Amino acid sequence: MINALPPALVTGIGAVLPSGLGLDAAWDCWQTGQSRLGAFSSDWIDSRRIAGYGAVPQEARHASRDAVPHKLRRFGTEPSYWAVHAAGQAMAASGIEWDALPETRRGLFTGQGDYTSPNIMSLQRALTASDQGEGVDLSSLTSEALYRRGADPFMSIKGLANNALALISLTHRFRGPGAAFVQNESAGIGALQQALLALHTGLCDAALVAVCGSYMEPFTLAELWRRGLLLEDGERGLRSFDRQAAGTVLAEGAVALLLERPGCARARGVEGGVLIHAPGGFAAPRNCLEDLAGSGFEEGYRQALGRLGGTLANAQELAVVADGRGIPVLDGLECRQLAAALPDGVPITSPRPLFGTIPAAGALLDVALATRILADGRLPPVSGLTGPLAPQLDWVAGAPRQVDCGQVLCLQQGFSGFHSAVLVTRHA
Amino acid sequence: MRRGERVVVTGLGAVTGLGVGWKSLWSGLCNGHSAIRRWQPEGMDDFPVKYAAPVDMAGLAQHYGSAAWWDVPMERRTRFGLAAAFEALADAGLAPAELPRRSGIAMGSGVPERDPADMHLALGPDGPDWRLLHRRADQLNPNSGLLNSNDHLSMSLAQSLGICGPSLNFSTACAGAAHAIGHGMRMIRRGECDLMIVGGADSVLNLPTMIGLHLLGAPSTAERFGDRLCRPFDRDRSGFVAAEGAGMLILEREDHAHRRGAQIYAEIAGFGSGMDAYRISAPHPEGLGARLAMQRALRDAQLDPIDVGHINAHGTSTPLNDPAETLAISSTFAGGEHYRQLTVTANKSMLGHLIAAAGAPECIATVLSVADGIVPPTLNLDNPDPACHLDYVPGTARRQILRAALSNSFGFGGLNAVIAVKAYD
Structure with a gap:
C-alpha cells in the first residue's frame, strides 16, 4: 500500500514565461487566446526551418538578471536567473515573514530542462582559433580555452543541472533539505513530489519548488528539428489535439510554487487556496523520440491514475489540463489514453498552443494555471482546436467555459519517456 | 521502522577504474589498490591534468561485449550505468523478467558529453552554422549524439527492463547518486515501490568537460606524486583526481x-x-550544510550519533573540502567526543572522483564495510593536515564491527547528501 502523502497548500506562485513576469500575464493570455509564440530569433543560430519559438521577452530577461546578486551572475545561466526571479515572486506572494523562518526550515526542490551549457558557444572562440579546416587541433583548442580566454570559465558550473538550485539557495537563503532533478518535462513534478514528502515528514516548514528550462541550445534544436518534431509552417500554429497539427513549438521559462502544510498556513491566517496532491511520475517503456509509434502510455497513464484512483472526483467535478504538443503521433496516443482513462464528460483543455513546449517548467506551468482554473471557475480553451483528433472527448474549444469543478488533473508527457500526473484541488 | 518495512540492499553492481564488478571494487579498496594512472584526453599529450582514474573499456567489453545493448551508440556513462545495473540485478538474483511490477528507478547524472569534433562540424566562418551541421550530420559522433540528455541512463534502463514505474533523475553535481539512493529508499519506505534500482553513472574524462573543470581549478595538475596524487586529508593535497564509472x-x-x-x-x-x-x-568553511545533512540522516535513521562507527567521507583531496568535512564530522559527533572513536575513510584516494556517480560506489563500500566488518584505508595520507584530525584509517584496511555507518557526498553549488547504513540483523 502507498502511504499517501497529505496534500500541500500553494501559498505563492511565481513565473517568468513567454508571456512575461508573473502568472497573471499567462492566465490573461490563455483566457483571451493570445499566443506568446513568436518567430524564432537567435544571435547564434540562423534558421528559417524553425517556424516559431516561445521566448522570454527582453524586459523579463533584464528583470531576472537584476534579481540575481551581481557576484553570482557569472556562475548562472539565463534559465537559472528566471528561476531566481520566479522564486522571489512566489516567496513574496506567500506572505511568509521570511526573517522569522529559519533558513534551515526552508526546503528547495528544483528542476531543469536538461542543459544549455556547455555548448558550442561556450567554446566558440577556442574552436574558431583551433580550426584546421578539416578538423580541430585539440592541443590548440585546449591552449586557446585555458590560456587565452577562449572558453567560458564557468561552463562546468553552468552545465550542472543544479545551477538553479545553487543560485536560489544563495540568493534567497535556503538551507533546508533540497534536491535537483533533470528528467525532461517532468523534472518539475519530481521536485514537487519530493517537496510534498519533505513537508509531510517535517523536514521543512516551507518548500519552494522552482523549475526552469530553455530549448535554446543549438544541437538540441538541430536534433529535434531533424527528427521532424518541430513545426515548420508558421502560419499553421501549434495545434494541440487537432487534425491539422504539424509539429510542436519549443519555448522557455520558469515557474515557482511555494508550498506549506495546510495547518501551518492556516495558523498564520491563510484561508482557502489550492491543494496539490501527491504527484506521480512514471517512465514509459519507449522513448518518444526514438519510437513515436508505441510509447507505452497505456501502462504509464494507468499507473499514474491508479495512484490517484481514490481521490479522483466524478466527471462533474473534474477538469483535465492535458499536454498536447501538436505532434500528431504523440497527440494521437495521448487522445487514446485520455479516452481510456477518464470518465465520460470530463472537460479537457491545454495551454500548449499559446506557450509552446517548455522544458521542465511546462508541467509546473500547467499546475500553476490549474490553481487559477479552480479560483476563477473558468476553463480556457485549447486555442486553435477546430478538428479534434478524438471528437468523442469533451474538448474546451473556442471560448472559455464556466466550470464548477473542484479538481484539476494535469497530465504531461516527456520527449524521452518521463510522464507525470498531478491532481490539484480546491481547499475548503 | 517496523520489521518487514525496512529498506534493504539486495544487489550490488559497479564499474570503476578498479575493474568491472563490485567484487573488483571491494577487493581493490580493501587491498589499497589505486585506479589512478597517467592519463590524457583522447588525441592529446599536453593537457595540463595528467592523472585520472579511467575505466578499462577493453575489460568492460570482455564482460558485456555480447550484451544486446553493447553495440548501441551511447555515451560512456550510459554504458557504465547499464553494465552496473545489470550486474546488480544479477547479484540480487533477479532476471529482468522477474522484476516486480512496482519497480522504479532513481539515478544521479552529471554534465553530458560533448565531442569537440561535433562542435567543429557546426562551425562556419561566421560562427555556428546549422546548415553546415545538417550537411555533415552523418559525420557526427554517434556515441555522443546531438541530444545526449541527462536522463538518458534512467530512460535506457527503464526501456531495457520494461519498468513503467516511477523514474527519477537527480542532477545535484557530486551528490547526485547519493540523492538518488536516498530518495529511492524513501519511495520504498513510503510504499510507492517494492524495488528500486538506484545509483549513478558519470564520465568527465572528455576534453570539453575537463577544460571546464580545469578552468575552475578543481582537478589537480600536480605531477610529483605520480599515481599517488589523490591525497585526501593530507597537507600536500592539491585538488581532486577525475574518474569515471558507475555504481548501482x-x-x-x-x-x-x-x-x-x-x-x-x-x-x-x-x-x-x-x-x-x-x-x-566552495563549501561552507565549517561544513554547515554537510553537518545539517548528517544530522538529518541520523534523525531519519533513528540513530544516535554514538551508534555510528564509521564514515565513508566525501574526501575529495581538495584544499577546501577536507578540513570543512572534518569540522562537520567533529561537530556532528561532538557529544562525548565521539568523533575520536570514528573511522573515516576516503575511497577517492583509490577511485578518484566519479563526480555525479561518486556517491554510488562509496555507498556500496559503506554497505560492504557494515556487512563484512572491514573499513578500507585512505591512501597517500603521509602527512596529515593539522586541520584534519580524525582517524582516517591511513594506508591499510582495518577490521571493525559496525552497527551503523554514514556515506557523505557533497556537491558543487553547496548541496550535500548523506546516507545512513545499518547492519542488517
Whole structure:
C-alpha cells in the first residue's frame, strides 16, 4: 500500500514565461487566446526551418538578471536567473515573514530542462582559433580555452543541472533539505513530489519548488528539428489535439510554487487556496523520440491514475489540463489514453498552443494555471482546436467555459519517456 | 521502522577504474589498490591534468561485449550505468523478467558529453552554422549524439527492463547518486515501490568537460606524486583526481526481499540533505550544510550519533573540502567526543572522483564495510593536515564491527547528501 502523502497548500506562485513576469500575464493570455509564440530569433543560430519559438521577452530577461546578486551572475545561466526571479515572486506572494523562518526550515526542490551549457558557444572562440579546416587541433583548442580566454570559465558550473538550485539557495537563503532533478518535462513534478514528502515528514516548514528550462541550445534544436518534431509552417500554429497539427513549438521559462502544510498556513491566517496532491511520475517503456509509434502510455497513464484512483472526483467535478504538443503521433496516443482513462464528460483543455513546449517548467506551468482554473471557475480553451483528433472527448474549444469543478488533473508527457500526473484541488 | 518495512540492499553492481564488478571494487579498496594512472584526453599529450582514474573499456567489453545493448551508440556513462545495473540485478538474483511490477528507478547524472569534433562540424566562418551541421550530420559522433540528455541512463534502463514505474533523475553535481539512493529508499519506505534500482553513472574524462573543470581549478595538475596524487586529508593535497564509472544498488522492501529469499547486505536506514547557501564553488568553511545533512540522516535513521562507527567521507583531496568535512564530522559527533572513536575513510584516494556517480560506489563500500566488518584505508595520507584530525584509517584496511555507518557526498553549488547504513540483523 502507498502511504499517501497529505496534500500541500500553494501559498505563492511565481513565473517568468513567454508571456512575461508573473502568472497573471499567462492566465490573461490563455483566457483571451493570445499566443506568446513568436518567430524564432537567435544571435547564434540562423534558421528559417524553425517556424516559431516561445521566448522570454527582453524586459523579463533584464528583470531576472537584476534579481540575481551581481557576484553570482557569472556562475548562472539565463534559465537559472528566471528561476531566481520566479522564486522571489512566489516567496513574496506567500506572505511568509521570511526573517522569522529559519533558513534551515526552508526546503528547495528544483528542476531543469536538461542543459544549455556547455555548448558550442561556450567554446566558440577556442574552436574558431583551433580550426584546421578539416578538423580541430585539440592541443590548440585546449591552449586557446585555458590560456587565452577562449572558453567560458564557468561552463562546468553552468552545465550542472543544479545551477538553479545553487543560485536560489544563495540568493534567497535556503538551507533546508533540497534536491535537483533533470528528467525532461517532468523534472518539475519530481521536485514537487519530493517537496510534498519533505513537508509531510517535517523536514521543512516551507518548500519552494522552482523549475526552469530553455530549448535554446543549438544541437538540441538541430536534433529535434531533424527528427521532424518541430513545426515548420508558421502560419499553421501549434495545434494541440487537432487534425491539422504539424509539429510542436519549443519555448522557455520558469515557474515557482511555494508550498506549506495546510495547518501551518492556516495558523498564520491563510484561508482557502489550492491543494496539490501527491504527484506521480512514471517512465514509459519507449522513448518518444526514438519510437513515436508505441510509447507505452497505456501502462504509464494507468499507473499514474491508479495512484490517484481514490481521490479522483466524478466527471462533474473534474477538469483535465492535458499536454498536447501538436505532434500528431504523440497527440494521437495521448487522445487514446485520455479516452481510456477518464470518465465520460470530463472537460479537457491545454495551454500548449499559446506557450509552446517548455522544458521542465511546462508541467509546473500547467499546475500553476490549474490553481487559477479552480479560483476563477473558468476553463480556457485549447486555442486553435477546430478538428479534434478524438471528437468523442469533451474538448474546451473556442471560448472559455464556466466550470464548477473542484479538481484539476494535469497530465504531461516527456520527449524521452518521463510522464507525470498531478491532481490539484480546491481547499475548503 | 517496523520489521518487514525496512529498506534493504539486495544487489550490488559497479564499474570503476578498479575493474568491472563490485567484487573488483571491494577487493581493490580493501587491498589499497589505486585506479589512478597517467592519463590524457583522447588525441592529446599536453593537457595540463595528467592523472585520472579511467575505466578499462577493453575489460568492460570482455564482460558485456555480447550484451544486446553493447553495440548501441551511447555515451560512456550510459554504458557504465547499464553494465552496473545489470550486474546488480544479477547479484540480487533477479532476471529482468522477474522484476516486480512496482519497480522504479532513481539515478544521479552529471554534465553530458560533448565531442569537440561535433562542435567543429557546426562551425562556419561566421560562427555556428546549422546548415553546415545538417550537411555533415552523418559525420557526427554517434556515441555522443546531438541530444545526449541527462536522463538518458534512467530512460535506457527503464526501456531495457520494461519498468513503467516511477523514474527519477537527480542532477545535484557530486551528490547526485547519493540523492538518488536516498530518495529511492524513501519511495520504498513510503510504499510507492517494492524495488528500486538506484545509483549513478558519470564520465568527465572528455576534453570539453575537463577544460571546464580545469578552468575552475578543481582537478589537480600536480605531477610529483605520480599515481599517488589523490591525497585526501593530507597537507600536500592539491585538488581532486577525475574518474569515471558507475555504481548501482538494488533496494527492496524487507518483506519483499524475504519472500523471494534474497540475500541482504545491509539496511539503508536514513537519508539527509542540506544546503550550504555559502558559495557556488566552495563549501561552507565549517561544513554547515554537510553537518545539517548528517544530522538529518541520523534523525531519519533513528540513530544516535554514538551508534555510528564509521564514515565513508566525501574526501575529495581538495584544499577546501577536507578540513570543512572534518569540522562537520567533529561537530556532528561532538557529544562525548565521539568523533575520536570514528573511522573515516576516503575511497577517492583509490577511485578518484566519479563526480555525479561518486556517491554510488562509496555507498556500496559503506554497505560492504557494515556487512563484512572491514573499513578500507585512505591512501597517500603521509602527512596529515593539522586541520584534519580524525582517524582516517591511513594506508591499510582495518577490521571493525559496525552497527551503523554514514556515506557523505557533497556537491558543487553547496548541496550535500548523506546516507545512513545499518547492519542488517
